[in-house]
Amino acid sequence: MDLAYICEWEKWPKSTHCPSVPLACTWSCRNLIAFTTDLRSDDQDLTRVIHILDTEHPWDVHSICSGHSEAVTCLEWDQSGSRLLSADADGQIKCWSMADHLANSWESPVGSLVEGDPIVALSWLHNGVKLALHVEKSGASSFGEKFSRVKFSPSLTLFGGKPMEGWIAVTVSGLVTVSLLKPSGQVLTSTESLCRLRGRVALADIAFTGGGNIVVATADGSSASPVQFYKVCVSVVNEKCRIDTEILPSLFMRCTTDLNRRDRLPAITHLKFLARDMSEQVCPPGHPVVLLCASSQTSSVVECWSLRKEGLPVNNIFQQLSPAVGDKQPTILKWRILSATNDLDRVSAVALPKLPISLTNTDLKVASDTQFYPGLGLALAFHDGSVHIVHRLSLQTMAIFYSSAAPRSVDEPAIKRPRTTGPAVHFKAMQLSWTSLALVGIDNHGRLSMLRISPSMGHSLDAGLALRHLLFLLEYCMVTGYDWWDILLHVQPSMVQSLVEKLHEEYTRQKAELQQVLSTRILAMKASLCKLSPCAVTRVCEYHAKLFLIAASSTLKSLLRPHVLNTPDKSPGDRLTEVCAKITDVDIDKVMINLKTEEFVLDMNTLQALQQLLQWVGDFVLYLLASLPNQGSPLRPGHSFLRDGASLGVLRELMVVIRIWGLLKPSCLPVYTATSDTQDSMSLLFRLLTKLWICCRDEGPTSEPDEALVDECCLLPSQLLIPSLDWLPVSDGLVSRLQPKQPLRLHFGKPPALPGSATSLQLDGLISRLGLC
Numbered sequence: 001m002d003l004a005y006i007c008e009w010e011k012w013p014k015s016t017h018c019p020s021v022p023l024a025c026t027w028s029c030r031n032l033i034a035f036t037t038d039l040r041s042d043d044q045d046l047t048r049v050i051h052i053l054d055t056e057h058p059w060d061v062h063s064i065c066s067g068h069s070e071a072v073t074c075l076e077w078d079q080s081g082s083r084l085l086s087a088d089a090d091g092q093i094k095c096w097s098m099a100d101h102l103a104n105s106w107e108s109p110v111g112s113l114v115e116g117d118p119i120v121a122l123s124w125l126h127n128g129v130k131l132a133l134h135v136e137k138s139g140a141s142s143f144g145e146k147f148s149r150v151k152f153s154p155s156l157t158l159f160g161g162k163p164m165e166g167w168i169a170v171t172v173s174g175l176v177t178v179s180l181l182k183p184s185g186q187v188l189t190s191t192e193s194l195c196r197l198r199g200r201v202a203l204a205d206i207a208f209t210g211g212g213n214i215v216v217a218t219a220d221g222s223s224a225s226p227v228q229f230y231k232v233c234v235s236v237v238n239e240k241c242r243i244d245t246e247i248l249p250s251l252f253m254r255c256t257t258d259l260n261r262r263d264r265l266p267a268i269t270h271l272k273f274l275a276r277d278m279s280e281q282v283c284p285p286g287h288p289v290v291l292l293c294a295s296s297q298t299s300s301v302v303e304c305w306s307l308r309k310e311g312l313p314v315n316n317i318f319q320q321l322s323p324a325v326g327d328k329q330p331t332i333l334k335w336r337i338l339s340a341t342n343d344l345d346r347v348s349a350v351a352l353p354k355l356p357i358s359l360t361n362t363d364l365k366v367a368s369d370t371q372f373y374p375g376l377g378l379a380l381a382f383h384d385g386s387v388h389i390v391h392r393l394s395l396q397t398m399a400i401f402y403s404s405a406a407p408r409s410v411d412e413p414a415i416k417r418p419r420t421t422g423p424a425v426h427f428k429a430m431q432l433s434w435t436s437l438a439l440v441g442i443d444n445h446g447r448l449s450m451l452r453i454s455p456s457m458g459h460s461l462d463a464g465l466a467l468r469h470l471l472f473l474l475e476y477c478m479v480t481g482y483d484w485w486d487i488l489l490h491v492q493p494s495m496v497q498s499l500v501e502k503l504h505e506e507y508t509r510q511k512a513e514l515q516q517v518l519s520t521r522i523l524a525m526k527a528s529l530c531k532l533s534p535c536a537v538t539r540v541c542e543y544h545a546k547l548f549l550i551a552a553s554s555t556l557k558s559l560l561r562p563h564v565l566n567t568p569d570k571s572p573g574d575r576l577t578e579v580c581a582k583i584t585d586v587d588i589d590k591v592m593i594n595l596k597t598e599e600f601v602l603d604m605n606t607l608q609a610l611q612q613l614l615q616w617v618g619d620f621v622l623y624l625l626a627s628l629p630n631q632g633s634p635l636r637p638g639h640s641f642l643r644d645g646a647s648l649g650v651l652r653e654l655m656v657v658i659r660i661w662g663l664l665k666p667s668c669l670p671v672y673t674a675t676s677d678t679q680d681s682m683s684l685l686f687r688l689l690t691k692l693w694i695c696c697r698d699e700g701p702t703s704e705p706d707e708a709l710v711d712e713c714c715l716l717p718s719q720l721l722i723p724s725l726d727w728l729p730v731s732d733g734l735v736s737r738l739q740p741k742q743p744l745r746l747h748f749g750k751p752p753a754l755p756g757s758a759t760s761l762q763l764d765g766l767i768s769r770l771g772l773c
Contacts, residue, residue, distance in 0.1 A: 001387065001401035001439070001451050003743040004489060005734065007058040008447040009037075010747050016040050017748075019446045020048070024072050025429035027440060028081035031055045031483040032103060035429065035442050036072045048072050050086060050096075051748075054103060055438075055485050056733040058448065061748045062104040068092060074122035074169075079129065081483075085167055087119035093169060093179070112179040112189045117171040121204035121216070123276070125178075125234070127163040128154035128212075130277055131480060133356050135372045138472045141509045146472070147479050152277065153212035156180065156234050168206060168232070170216055174198035178234050180241050190241035194218065194230045207273040207288055215248070215278070215288055219268045223294045226250040227271065229307070248307070251335040255294050255301045265294040265301055270350045274304070274378070274392055289338070289393075291378070293347050300347040302380065302395060304338040339395045344382065351379040351430035351439060353392065372469055373398070373457040374436045381427035381441060389453065398457045403449075435473050438486035452489045467495055471502050478507075478521050488528060488735045496533035500526050523547050531736050541637040545620070546647060552613055553650050556657055559606070563598040572599040580653045584694055588659050588686040600660045607661055607668040614661070617654050618670025618685070619723040624651075625688050626722045628705060628713040642705075645696035652693055655686050673721035681720060688712055 009017040017037045025035040039047040048068040053061040070089035077084055084096040091114035099105040130150040137145050154163035166180035180188040202221030214232040229248035255261050270293035278288055289306045312330045355375030377389040377398045389399040427441035439451040455469050477484040507522050527543035530536035557573035579594050627638050641647050662669040672681040691709050746752050
């Protein structure tokens with residue numbers, strides 16, 4: 001592990017951001033991080049603030065005045081990463097959602113309240129979507145073999161089996177509250193006691209079983225008390241939410257049964273399920289695995305327990321009285337300890353992996369044999385400032401990070417280590433990324449630290465094997481739709497070419513339907529990879545241009561409406577594609593007359609609002625055709641477009657649409673600077689574009705264009721003014737500028753003056769040479 005960057009608050013004259021107590025932090029699948037602070041003014045008034053930031057631009061933080069009157073105790077992202085739950089010590093729960101899909105605009109339209117009862121655990125209800133990751137099949141050709149859908153029931157379903165959205169929370173007085181979001185926007189809320197004899201709940205966690213049930217674990221904070229478990233079932237009866245609870249077997253931590261250690265570890269400080277969603281593929285036979293930590297002021301012990309079904313021996317007398325009993329042995333649920341640590345420094349925070357690696361011993365052995373380590377470890381932060389990655393079942397140390405303290409031997413007992421004179425900087429809250437390749441921590445000074453976790457965990461891996469593991473995780477993100485920023489932290493410039501080629505090769509092996517679904521995702525992934533290498537600058541430009549072209553095509557085609565509502569199966573956009581593919585005439589008007597122009601009628605104001613987008617399409621076509629004489633140079637942006645029949649076909653379709661809309665409102669047409677007033681620029685460009693498209697379609701991407709076509713394109717600069725294009729958005733992110741062992745120090749709300757990476761410098765030079773901006 002090594003530190004990538006630190007981001008801290010600047011000191012303000014009249015207010016200060018200080019760490020909230022308790023401190024909540026959560027990491028979404030979109031690589032958005034939410035955490036809490038208290039904004040303290042000069043008169044000591046506290047404002048509870050929720051901060052949301054993108055890991056690529058951590059300084060650009062968006063702060064929300066949460067409106068919570070008490071400290072925020074829990075934060076929880078939903079599975080899409082677009083909604084956030086917050087709960088406080090007064091029992092108030094708020095549901096935050098993005099306004100207009102913007103990460104810097106949030107609103108809280110709904111929520112629930114258990115007045116005066118602090119929330120200690122919070123979770124979204126499970127929607128039944130779960131994938132299993134098969135490391136041993138990483139060489140398979142089909143994504144379906146590598147990442148299979150797990151049979152998993154939602155916590156609650158609507159008519160037709162659609163999962164019902166909502167959340168579940170546990171309060172400090174032993175209540176469980178469930179809120180359901182109806183499709184109409186109404187919220188159904190119900191509250192029930194976990195058991196008849198209610199007691200104080202200091203710690204709690206929530207997990208889900210494959211059968212649709214919910215498991216809740218609670219502890220009162222004392223190691224002398226048992227850790228209680230409950231099964232919770234949620235249903236809707238007569239338009240009302242109903243909660244049924246059932247007591248499961250409880251356990252005492254093993255360290256409390258040791259007379260020598262019972263009094264030294266008086267408190268249970270951490271209680272976590274190792275897996276939030278427990279299916280038979282994850283925790284056979286679908287029972288929970290829980291992590292417990294007992295602590296004193298100076299030390300901690302961590303234990304891992306599993307709930308299992310065990311056979312109950314039956315006396316021979318009962319077997320003789322009832323032979324059926326002897327045929328089928330009765331079973332009971334019983335907690336068994338899997339592993340425990342020796343005395344450690346006091347644990348300050350715990351972070352669990354989200355990668356769906358199975359917890360069975362067989363699958364863990366497969367992962368070990370394949371040397372695939374991401375997802376096998378969980379993170380423990382200690383009060384001495386260190387962070388340990390330990391195996392999620394055996395609890396053996398896999399990696400260590402030291403912040404301010406000097407490195408120490410792993411085997412050195414904690415009790416023999418000298419104590420520091422003051423409190424060391426340590427993490428109060430931590431979260432692992434969704435591929436377990438990065439770790440974020442908020443320390444006791446309110447600073448945010450981003451750590452890289454090596455995929456090899458310190459083991460020496462063959463370069464090909466390391467590349468294959470990164471490729472496997474990129475494929476997982478492509479299939480799930482998760483952001484892959486944390487994977488890019490470990491991609492070296494020398495890996496980029498191989499990763500892009502292998503990613504494309506695996507993509508082309510999939511079925512055509514799946515390729516269509518993943519088409520934009522793989523382009524974005526290739527672009528982000530190529531940004532890391534100075535040798536792939538032009539490819540970054542082209543991938544971004546293709547993404548923009550796909551977005552423009554989808555937007556313009558979505559505006560088309562059938563003239564008659566009860567039309568056949570094909571939409572106007574599909575008919576446009578079919579007609580343009582069938583009719584290869586170079587005359588744009590002859591292609592246009594084969595379409596139903598009434599399907600292209602739009603409001604005049606809408607057409608005028610589209611002018612800039614139509615201008616980009618027209619300029620892009622002109623730029624590509626003008627660059628055809630130089631098409632032998634792969635260093636020039638647009639090189640791959642000239643051999644991509646599919647992209648040329650999309651541009652041809654859009655030119656036809658623009659021609660039709662120009663007849664309705666001429667002012668929406670692209671504007672060209674021509675040397676002749678009588679020249680029809682649209683017809684000229686369409687004729688040349690069609691010839692190039694036919695050449696690529698008939699002869700393939702390796703074909704060379706006709707010499708007559710090249711000669712015509714050579715004349716374009718003398719007929720039309722060639723536009724300049726911005727090929728790439730402003731690149732002000734971190735990932736291409738991070739250097740190993742050289743962490744960046746950043747400040748919230750203050751854009752840094754980052755040193756330019758080799759890629760960005762080469763891109764600037766290329767653009768200036770080509771006159772593209």
